[in-house]
Amino acid sequence: MESFCKTFEFSSFEGGKENLDNVYKAWGLNFLARKGIMAASKPLFRIKQSSSDSDSYYIISRSARSGLGSFRNVDGPMKLGSECDVQRRDKTHFNCKLVLDGGKLVQTMVAVKGDIPEMVITREIQEDGNLKLTETCEGNSATRIYAPADDVESKDDEAL
Incomplete structure (x- = not known):
């Protein structure tokens, strides 16, 4: 898990940007939400081990390094192999499970309510x-x- 615990910055798409729009459309995100995600110029994400529980992790997403229009989203705390509740920006709740599978970190998200399909x-x-x-x-x-990048940690992140 240690190799995943760092900051990564978007580098490129494999197969085209339109594929991401199709995934988010299938996942039930509306047009404006999809376009907002797609417009992020250099999104970053960081997987951080909890400072208070070494078995727990957070996934912190940022639309950019800084700026007035940037947003931050935090999923967690999550323990490997255990379900937790995460909330999408549109307030939809999901049961989320994080597992290590042969060198891959796999996150499965199943909607608590409604007919939103599973995201892996x-x-x-x-x-x-x-x-x-x-x-x-x-x-x-x-x-x-995503390419490895310098850590971006706010005071809010330090508390996690």
Whole structure:
């Protein structure tokens, strides 16, 4: 798990940006939410081990390093192999499970209510140190490549 606990910054798409729009559309995100996510110029995410519980982790997403229009989202705390509740920006709740599977970090999200399909997010460290992130929903799949980046930690992150 240690190799995943760092900050990564978006580098490129595999197969095109439109695949990500199809995944998010299948996952029930409306047009404005999808376009907002797609407009993030250099999104970052960080997996952070909890400072108070070494068995728990947080996934912190940022739309950019800084700026008035940037947003931050935190999923967690999560323990490997255990379910936890996470909330999407539109307030939809999901049962989320995080597992290590043969060198891949797999996150499965199942909606608590409604008919929103399951989302599976797979993260894998490549030989070059980049992280390959694949999101799959209803047969739609999108892959993004993230490069290791300097940690971005706010005072809010320090408390996690």
